[in-house]
Amino acid sequence: MNSKKNGSPPAKLTPNKALKDRNTFGLDSRAEFAYEITTAEQIPPLLQALKEQAISWRVLGGGSNVILPTHLLGATLLMNITGQAIENVDEKSTFVSVGAGENWHTFVTWTLDQGLPGLENLALIPGTVGAAPIQNIGAYGVEIGEYIDSIEAFDSEAHAFVTLTRDECQFAYRDSLFKQYPNRFIVTRVILQIPKAWSARISYADLTKQFSDATAAPTPKAIFAAVCQIRNQKLPDPKVIGNAGSFFQNPLIDIAHYESLIKQFPEIISYPATPGKRKLGAGWLIDHCGFKGLTLGPVGVYKHQALVIVHYGNGTAQDIMNIAKTIQDKVHDTFGVHLTIEPNIL
Ligand SMILES: Cc1cc2nc3c(=O)[nH]c(=O)nc-3n(C[C@H](O)[C@H](O)[C@H](O)COP(=O)(O)OP(=O)(O)OC[C@H]3O[C@@H](n4cnc5c(N)ncnc54)[C@H](O)[C@@H]3O)c2cc1C
Structure with a gap:
């Protein structure tokens, strides 16, 4: 403390x-x-x-x-707490401290400019550094939790500042201690531990494809550029059309359930998960139900990516919740799977 x-x-x-x-x-x-x-x-x-x-x-x-x-x-x-600095360097890692109000993507760019690779797969995720640990942001096979040394926060229950270690934060897929105790902690500063040893992490299909013709191993900056390019192609720019990125989490289901689904839907998209579980591609489930491109008044399902709900203007939270419910009900009826909403409903 x-x-x-x-x-x-x-x-x-x-x-x-x-x-x-x-x-x-x-x-x-x-x-x-x-x-x-x-x-x-x-x-x-x-x-x-x-x-x-x-x-x-x-x-x-x-x-x-x-x-x-x-x-x-x-x-x-x-x-709006700002500032970032290299705090410490040991044999294996560099420790970087960053204010919770810094922009995440600008911070990722800064780490690469400092010669500290590791966060490049998480480029272009919108939002602040302080929110990144809340849902343990992740993209292209990497999650922020892997790089967190500790979090400085104000614990409103104890009315005291606390420092939480990575283990104490209980990071999991789109989850952390902070989601279990909403509105208890205010993250003020994040301390990242960036290992000096670096290797390219391009096993996600989109990235593998991007570098399939490469003759040499990709550099961190090349991966950063590839991630930005893929994201710009796939996701709508919120400055142009309102959205919150992926609207539903990829559901984790039991292997037995997965095995019965794959018989019925051999083309279903899924990923390895924790033992006994399989992670389904929520976008595929929604697309299969025919929702891609659907418009319901001021909101809709993005025409290039079924996982993204978009707001065309003059809509309300209720319009978003209505379309979400329509999708959840149909996906449940078709696959027996519940889709959990990712954004926080304030
Ligand atoms: C186009 C687009 C693409 C996206 N892609 C991804 C992606 O690839 N992967 C991914 O994981 N997410 C993605 N997201 C979701 C989003 O960018 C992340 O969840 C991001 O970390 C949210 O940051 P924020 O500052 O905007 O948080 P906010 O939306 O402002 O807040 C989110 C939640 O965190 C809480 N919170 C915020 N700051 C703090 C703090 N300092 N202390 C305590 N609680 C806090 C808020 O109360 C709220 O409950 C995407 C969003 C968009 C719009």
């Missing part, structure tokens, strides 16, 4: 703050009160004051994994 000094400026308050530009779905939402957090020291007095006035609160990073209501009651804490 760390103790922090007082004397930091109070968090800046904005009443009735528009959040349309701070959620990638582009939903028209307003926070009753918004507080900009630029230093960790602002958090204890702010939370104390909110507690005394019985005002609810939550943290918002870049808003790329949330579904916001039209009126977000209580206090919304806008995470």
